[in-house]
Amino acid sequence: MTVAPLVESSPRRGGSGLLRHVAGKVGGALASLAAVVVLGFFLFRLIPGDPTVTMTRGRQVDEAQIAELRALHGYDRPILEQFGKYVGGLLHGDMGTSLFYRRTVAELIGERVGPTLLLVGTSTLIAVTLGLWLGIRGAWRRDSAFDRASTGVALVGWAMPAFWLGMLLSMVTGDLFPSGGMRFSSTPPGFWPQALDVAHHMVLPCLTLIAVVYAQYQLVMRSSLLEEMNADYLTTARAKGLRDDQVRRKHAVPNALLPTVTLVFLHIGLVVTGAITVETVFSWPGLGLLTYEALAGPDLPLLQGTFVVLAGSVIVMNVLADLLYQVLDPRVRAS
Amino acid sequence: MRRLGSVVGAVGLVALPLAPAAHAQQPVTLRVAIIQQVDSLNPFLAAYQASTEVGRLMYDYLTAYDAKDQRPVEGVAKSWEKSADDLTWTFTVPDGKKWSDGQPITAKDVGFTYNLMMTDKDAATANGSFVANFESVTVPDDRTVVIKTKAPQASMLALDIPIVPEHVWKGVGKIADYKNDVTPSVSSGPFVLSEYRANEFIKFKANKEYWRGAPKYDELHFVYYKTVDAAVQALDKGELDLVNRLGPAQFDSLKDKSGVTLNKAQGRRFNELVLNSGAATKTGEPIGDGHPALKDVKVRQAIAKAIDQDAIIERVNGGYAEPGTGPIPPVFPDFHLTPAKPRAFDPAAANTELDQAGYPKGSDGIRVGADGKPLKLRLTGHTSRAYDEQAGEYIKSSLADIGIAVDVQLVADTLLDEQGVAGKFDLIFSGWGTNPDPDFILSLHTCGSRPESATTPGTTDTFFCDKTYDELYAKQGAELDPAKRSELVKQMQQRFYDEVPAIILGHDNALEAFRGDTFQSFSIQPDPGGVIMAQNGVWGYYGAVPVAAAGTASSGPSTWLVVGIVVVVLLVGGGVLLLAKRRGATAGERE
Numbered sequence: 001m002t003v004a005p006l007v008e009s010s011p012r013r014g015g016s017g018l019l020r021h022v023a024g025k026v027g028g029a030l031a032s033l034a035a036v037v038v039l040g041f042f043l044f045r046l047i048p049g050d051p052t053v054t055m056t057r058g059r060q061v062d063e064a065q066i067a068e069l070r071a072l073h074g075y076d077r078p079i080l081e082q083f084g085k086y087v088g089g090l091l092h093g094d095m096g097t098s099l100f101y102r103r104t105v106a107e108l109i110g111e112r113v114g115p116t117l118l119l120v121g122t123s124t125l126i127a128v129t130l131g132l133w134l135g136i137r138g139a140w141r142r143d144s145a146f147d148r149a150s151t152g153v154a155l156v157g158w159a160m161p162a163f164w165l166g167m168l169l170s171m172v173t174g175d176l177f178p179s180g181g182m183r184f185s186s187t188p189p190g191f192w193p194q195a196l197d198v199a200h201h202m203v204l205p206c207l208t209l210i211a212v213v214y215a216q217y218q219l220v221m222r223s224s225l226l227e228e229m230n231a232d233y234l235t236t237a238r239a240k241g242l243r244d245d246q247v248r249r250k251h252a253v254p255n256a257l258l259p260t261v262t263l264v265f266l267h268i269g270l271v272v273t274g275a276i277t278v279e280t281v282f283s284w285p286g287l288g289l290l291t292y293e294a295l296a297g298p299d300l301p302l303l304q305g306t307f308v309v310l311a312g313s314v315i316v317m318n319v320l321a322d323l324l325y326q327v328l329d330p331r332v333r334a335s
Numbered sequence: 336m337r338r339l340g341s342v343v344g345a346v347g348l349v350a351l352p353l354a355p356a357a358h359a360q361q362p363v364t365l366r367v368a369i370i371q372q373v374d375s376l377n378p379f380l381a382a383y384q385a386s387t388e389v390g391r392l393m394y395d396y397l398t399a400y401d402a403k404d405q406r407p408v409e410g411v412a413k414s415w416e417k418s419a420d421d422l423t424w425t426f427t428v429p430d431g432k433k434w435s436d437g438q439p440i441t442a443k444d445v446g447f448t449y450n451l452m453m454t455d456k457d458a459a460t461a462n463g464s465f466v467a468n469f470e471s472v473t474v475p476d477d478r479t480v481v482i483k484t485k486a487p488q489a490s491m492l493a494l495d496i497p498i499v500p501e502h503v504w505k506g507v508g509k510i511a512d513y514k515n516d517v518t519p520s521v522s523s524g525p526f527v528l529s530e531y532r533a534n535e536f537i538k539f540k541a542n543k544e545y546w547r548g549a550p551k552y553d554e555l556h557f558v559y560y561k562t563v564d565a566a567v568q569a570l571d572k573g574e575l576d577l578v579n580r581l582g583p584a585q586f587d588s589l590k591d592k593s594g595v596t597l598n599k600a601q602g603r604r605f606n607e608l609v610l611n612s613g614a615a616t617k618t619g620e621p622i623g624d625g626h627p628a629l630k631d632v633k634v635r636q637a638i639a640k641a642i643d644q645d646a647i648i649e650r651v652n653g654g655y656a657e658p659g660t661g662p663i664p665p666v667f668p669d670f671h672l673t674p675a676k677p678r679a680f681d682p683a684a685a686n687t688e689l690d691q692a693g694y695p696k697g698s699d700g701i702r703v704g705a706d707g708k709p710l711k712l713r714l715t716g717h718t719s720r721a722y723d724e725q726a727g728e729y730i731k732s733s734l735a736d737i738g739i740a741v742d743v744q745l746v747a748d749t750l751l752d753e754q755g756v757a758g759k760f761d762l763i764f765s766g767w768g769t770n771p772d773p774d775f776i777l778s779l780h781t782c783g784s785r786p787e788s789a790t791t792p793g794t795t796d797t798f799f800c801d802k803t804y805d806e807l808y809a810k811q812g813a814e815l816d817p818a819k820r821s822e823l824v825k826q827m828q829q830r831f832y833d834e835v836p837a838i839i840l841g842h843d844n845a846l847e848a849f850r851g852d853t854f855q856s857f858s859i860q861p862d863p864g865g866v867i868m869a870q871n872g873v874w875g876y877y878g879a880v881p882v883a884a885a886g887t888a889s890s891g892p893s894t895w896l897v898v899g900i901v902v903v904v905l906l907v908g909g910g911v912l913l914l915a916k917r918r919g920a921t922a923g924e925r926e
Binding site: 182185280281283 | 366374375511514533536538558561562565566568573574748749
């Protein structure tokens with residue numbers, strides 16, 4: 001009978017080939033990560049401005065103090081030596097110390113990862129669910145009023161700048177939702193009040209993120225399902241007397257799901273960066289906001305750190321997508 | 336269907352604990368928007384305005400600035416006297432003041448703090464300049480601090496150094512690594528740190544031991560907002576009680592909101608247009624690429640005459656600024672300059688003067704210098720500031736009237752800074768905030784603050800280097816008689832005004848708004864016309880009076896809304912799970 005790939009996950013077949021494949025992917029990812037480290041280091045040094053001077057701006061310092069600070073942070077050393085030191089630190093898990101906060105970059109990023117994952121994770125989950133559902137429904141009843149309307153709405157959302165939509169939503173909803181932050185300072189410390197408060201604060205940023213990204217899931221799902229629509233196995237399935245609903249759910253959709261899954265994973269990595277504007281509009285204390293603040297400095301160690309983490313998440317998600325493909329698609333596994 | 340049942344059950348559980356939470360007696364809280372980042376809670380490291388303001392809540396200085404007129408008044412020390420040679424100062428710390436943990440505040444705490452800054456470089460990070468001229472700080476007894484200075488120091492009653500408790504800080508290891516976020520803090524100021532969540536909020540509780548008396552409300556919360564727009568919205572919605580740093584448009588937008596009270600105050604900030612009058616290093620070696628005509632003071636004066644400052648204030652500042660003369664704003668009347676002969680807006684006179692000075696107009700209407708170089712100037716501004724864009728266009732059209740072409744170039748802040756310190760500009764927008772003590776802002780225009788070389792930036796603002804100005808600067812720094820010093824400071828600004836290394840375009844008003852329905856009044860500084868936030872001191876927060884019956888339990892409707900949302904989310908989530916489960920089950924059977 002036809003495939004049911006979602007539950008067939010045993011990788012027993014061709015074990016050594018799979019291992020080699022995984023090793024190749026991971027090796028490639030490590031190489032990309034190395035490139036990111038190099039790029040991040042040299043790229044941000046092109047930003048105009050002396051980080052030491054920016055650091056002391058508006059404070060009463062003399063030149064001796066500036067020279068001393070520069071020496072302290074190693075900015076007076078040759079650039080290659082600075083790079084060597086940076087890489088050496090990275091290998092020991094030391095991403096350096098922020099010039100502005102005077103705290104380790106790892107600590108700062110650690111503090112911000114949670115809120116970003118919560119926001120981006122929730123909105124991605126909802127956007128994917130919504131996008132897939134609308135895409136499937138639209139493709140199955142192609143050119144119906146539902147299809148046209150949902151595609152139109154999705155495209156409008158896709159075309160809207162996130163910061164604009166965010167501000168608009170915040171204004172239109174009036175007093176219903178908080179205007180920013182992750183929780184009210186006066187919320188009692190217990191788990192439920194805190195969780196509810198965070199959920200309340202998450203509504204608008206989540207809605208904004210969902211509205212601007214779900215269109216791509218919907219459209220990819222819709223078009224890949226359309227490609228399957230005239231396939232012979234669907235005719236066979238119908239000939240067996242299966243209900244339309246069953247034909248769609250059990251035969252067409254699983255086959256059409258592959259490109260969408262790839263897209264979802266590629267996008268999860270990118271979405272962390274994409275949240276910068278939304279985090280800024282809603283003062284959400286996440287990684288995007290931290291990157292934005294680091295740029296204004298420029299706070300070089302912090303910029304490098306966030307760059308490595310953001311680029312790293314894209315790379316990791318790519319590898320995951322590759323590996324998941326193996327599980328989902330027997331054809332990839334066989335080759 | 337069983338799953339759906341459990342989902343509904345879960346929602347019920349969620350909603351239950353909410354009911355008591357909403358009705359519990361809430362502490363009376365002042366919620367304040369904080370837009371600038373706090374770089375550190377460690378008072379020895381904290382340099383940003385927001386951080387020093389937060390630091391003041393916890394730690395008193397040796398002296399304070401009066402709320403009414405900013406004169407030195409009692410801080411940790413109640414009285415002081417100086418020796419006849421102006422080199423030795425004796426401060427008396429009175430009996431009876433206590434840290435928030437009940438320990439007495441003594442002269443030893445003062446001696447500990449100052450000596451730490453004089454011996455530990457890290458401790459001198461933020462405020463080291465105040466003690467750089469100290470010879471010694473000794474504590475003969477618990478009530479007396481004796482400070483000997485190397486040379487007379489005018490800022491002895493304006494030492495902006497938070498005094499920390501010795502019994503806590505002597506146990507701190509490396510100052511540079513100490514975050515000082517332990518709660519509750521040991522405070523001498525009106526508030527005690529009670530919770531710190533980086534990037535979300537900073538919470539304080541009233542210090543019951545505060546020697547002036549405890550504040551009139553229970554808690555003070557600073558809540559982060561990334562943009563002023565968001566903070567204004569939060570104020571409008573009642574999530575906040577106090578916001579500052581408003582722009583003219585934001586201020587006006589709150590005018591008709593019920594429950595919101597506005598405060599238009601004299602500000603400490605000014606906007607200026609710096610003219611590249613000859614950027615050079617300390618040794619006088621020219622750097623950068625400024626237009627040579629700007630070295631001619633006649634050209635600079637003509638430019639100043641051609642710009643209508645009142646019009647800029649009206650159109651760009653929305654009327655919320657005061658006209659500028661010298662760098663020191665009208666909010667400090669002792670030092671603010673009122674020029675003997677104010678320079679009137681007079682493009683016709685400017686044209687005549689330029690004609691006479693040897694800058695005839697070319698065929699295209701643009702003046703040409705003796706060197707044959709047309710007067711085409713670049714004007715550099717910040718892309719991030721609407722002010723620069725609007726004022727830039729205005730200045731462009733004003734200078735066109737006197738035959739000077741201007742090309743407005745808006746660039747990123749970092750690039751602007753880089754071009755500014757390298758002297759690579761003709762005209763550039765800049766601005767500063769000023770302190771009650773004028774020394775620092777005046778020092779920015781001395782020859783000595785120019786850079787060592789083209790590649791090591793100095794602290795200069797204008798590259799101004801003028802013998803007369805420098806002589807006056809040295810005199811005022813050593814002048815301890817307030818009236819005489821004030822006179823010297825005004826003379827310096829007059830020199831600055833006449834030589835035009837920069838045109839002070841205006842002193843921005845400080846625009847603030849608060850919820851008049853939760854807090855009825857705040858102590859402003861100076862009084863009248865002053866600010867609530869960003870004071871020299873924390874009178875605004877300390878003196879806030881809550882509206883008597885104002886309960887802060889206003890979360891009724893939104894609580895139910897949250898419940899609604901959670902129900903929807905759980906239902907949708909549950910539905911999805913249910914579907915997935917069903918599909919999984921049938922698929923499993925098929926295998």
